[in-house]
Amino acid sequence: MTTRLTSAEHERLRRELRSQIGASRLRLERDVRQLRTSGRELTSWQTYVRRYPVPILLAGFGVGIALAAGISRRSLRRAFGRRVVSAALGIFGARLWREVLTIFNPPGP
Secondary structure: OOOOHHOOOHHHHHHHHHHHHHHHHHHHHHHHHHHHHHHHHHHHHHHHHHHHHHHHHHHHHHHHHHHHHHHHHOOOOHHHHHHHHEEEHHHHHHHHHHHHHHOOOOOOO
């Protein structure tokens, strides 16, 4: 035997469903806004300069030395430049990897 809904119950269910759908829509919009903001931050070079000034400066210094060594024939400068760039990228890469992991593995509720 099937139960028939009265008109009042039917309207109440419709209101509840609309309310739930509206709340879900608001949550989705908020989450999309947060993802867009995070995406903009991840793709902005200014974010990384602000967060990691020392590794960025070291990398720039190393690249400058490496370029200068590429123009000159001194292998000592070239080796030093490579070393500085490698160290800076190692520091920066480790920090960047930790940051990416925190984005994709947010802390639990």
